[in-house]
Amino acid sequence: MKMKRLGQIIMNGILGENPTFRLLLGMCPTLAISKAASSGLGMGLAATFVLVFSNLVISLLRHIIPEKVRIPCFVVVIATFVTIIDLVIKAFLPSMSATLGIYIPLIVVNCIIFARAEAFAFKNPPVESIADGLGMGLGFTMALTILASIREIIGTGTWFGMQIMPESYIPMGIAQNPSGGFIFLGLLLLVVNALTKYFERRKREKAEGEIA
Amino acid sequence: MNNLLLIIIGSVLVNNFVMSQFLGICPFLGVSKKTETALGMGMAVTFVMTIASLFTYLIETWLLIPLNLEFMQTIAFILVIAALVQIVEIVLKKMSRSLYQALGVYLPLITTNCAVLGVALLNSREGYNLLESVVNGASAALGFTLAIVIFASIRERLAVSNLPKWMDGFPGALITAGLMSLAFQGFSGLIR
Numbered sequence: 001m002k003m004k005r006l007g008q009i010i011m012n013g014i015l016g017e018n019p020t021f022r023l024l025l026g027m028c029p030t031l032a033i034s035k036a037a038s039s040g041l042g043m044g045l046a047a048t049f050v051l052v053f054s055n056l057v058i059s060l061l062r063h064i065i066p067e068k069v070r071i072p073c074f075v076v077v078i079a080t081f082v083t084i085i086d087l088v089i090k091a092f093l094p095s096m097s098a099t100l101g102i103y104i105p106l107i108v109v110n111c112i113i114f115a116r117a118e119a120f121a122f123k124n125p126p127v128e129s130i131a132d133g134l135g136m137g138l139g140f141t142m143a144l145t146i147l148a149s150i151r152e153i154i155g156t157g158t159w160f161g162m163q164i165m166p167e168s169y170i171p172m173g174i175a176q177n178p179s180g181g182f183i184f185l186g187l188l189l190l191v192v193n194a195l196t197k198y199f200e201r202r203k204r205e206k207a208e209g210e211i212a
Numbered sequence: 213m214n215n216l217l218l219i220i221i222g223s224v225l226v227n228n229f230v231m232s233q234f235l236g237i238c239p240f241l242g243v244s245k246k247t248e249t250a251l252g253m254g255m256a257v258t259f260v261m262t263i264a265s266l267f268t269y270l271i272e273t274w275l276l277i278p279l280n281l282e283f284m285q286t287i288a289f290i291l292v293i294a295a296l297v298q299i300v301e302i303v304l305k306k307m308s309r310s311l312y313q314a315l316g317v318y319l320p321l322i323t324t325n326c327a328v329l330g331v332a333l334l335n336s337r338e339g340y341n342l343l344e345s346v347v348n349g350a351s352a353a354l355g356f357t358l359a360i361v362i363f364a365s366i367r368e369r370l371a372v373s374n375l376p377k378w379m380d381g382f383p384g385a386l387i388t389a390g391l392m393s394l395a396f397q398g399f400s401g402l403i404r
Contacts, residue, residue, distance in 0.1 A: 024382060027241065028326050032234035075294060079287040087283060102333045105286040109326045111238060178232045179393035186386030190378055 006131040013135025019112045020143035021192045026112040029103050031181040037160050039099045040148030048137025050081045055121040055133035062122050074117045082107045151175045216347050223351040229327050230359040231396040236327030240360050250364035254357025256318040261328050264293050265349025268332035289332045294323045
């Protein structure tokens with residue numbers, strides 16, 4: 001029973017309340033780090049790490065932290081884990097650290113992590129909070145990787161650095177430009193919105209069919 | 213002098229925070245339905261970013277580097293910024309009622325505006341001195357204000373025009389921002 005609930009929490013983060021597509025949180029890294037699929041994946045996993053651990057610690061401390069000073073407490077907890085992941089990436093993946101640049105320390109002000117601390121971890125027990133952090137983090141990673149893959153394939157003809165488009169394909173430079181980031185995210189949201197509406201309608205029709 | 217001019221042009225137009233570095237996107241998309249509120253947000257951000265550039269520079273040179281605590285940069289900067297926003301709010305409330313009422317609601321939002329922490333981190337990475345840091349902070353914030361005010365005016369105009377239904381809301385706003393960013397790319401030839 002409990003496993004089922006944890007699974008539901010994780011799936012909720014990946015699909016139901018996907019932070020990027022459904023809640024529209026954390027737009028700065030989404031736009032800035034989506035030029036190449038590999039950096040999108042790296043950024044997503046770094047944010048997932050921070051989300052899981054900050055959710056865990058905040059959930060453990062939820063009875064100790066006074067309501068009034070909770071925001072500064074969240075900031076300190078989140079900033080600690082961001083510093084840890086920043087140092088780890090600098091030490092073991094120097095090239096990744098160079099591409100992600102200031103966007104790794106900027107995870108501190110990523111609204112997804114704040115929103116989950118405030119809306120979930122501060123009110124729920126640790127295990128559920130870990131599940132929520134994992135789901136939200138994976139949802140963010142998935143959205144970021146999809147957008148980055150589209151921009152990389154169209155903009156350079158490669159995917160994770162491998163040539164996948166035919167040799168004769170002329171890369172469309174705009175997908176790699178900052179303006180391409182805005183436009184392709186806009187188009188992707190259009191598709192996601194249309195799909196959501198379609199599935200919701202089908203679900204409703206199915207439910208109505210069963211009643212009839 | 214020349215150097216400062218380059219920093220100003222670079223931060224306001226060429227490397228515009230919103231349009232080419234993607235910093236401060238949340239307020240850019242969130243508080244841009246009306247030109248007036250966009251201007252209010254822009255002014256509040258300019259105010260905080262300039263002061264934050266000054267204080268983070270001081271904290272880094274006088275506290276973090278002498279004590280060998282550079283790895284604490286992120287934590288120190290975000291705490292300084294959060295405290296600064298709080299102080300600015302209290303001081304404004306006492307000193308200037310009218311300015312407080314104009315900027316009041318936007319101030320708490322600024323703590324989580326990544327443009328403020330972003331400019332502090334960039335100043336430190338570029339190795340700017342005190343004057344350069346402050347100038348960079350102020351001009352980056354002016355660039356933010358410029359972008360958000362233009363964007364808000366476009367959205368005000370779009371709100372009364374007959375758009376296709378699928379362009380409503382967020383996708384339309386993002387595509388508008390994309391076209392605007394394309395225009396800003398035209399400035400990239402100004403400096404090398």
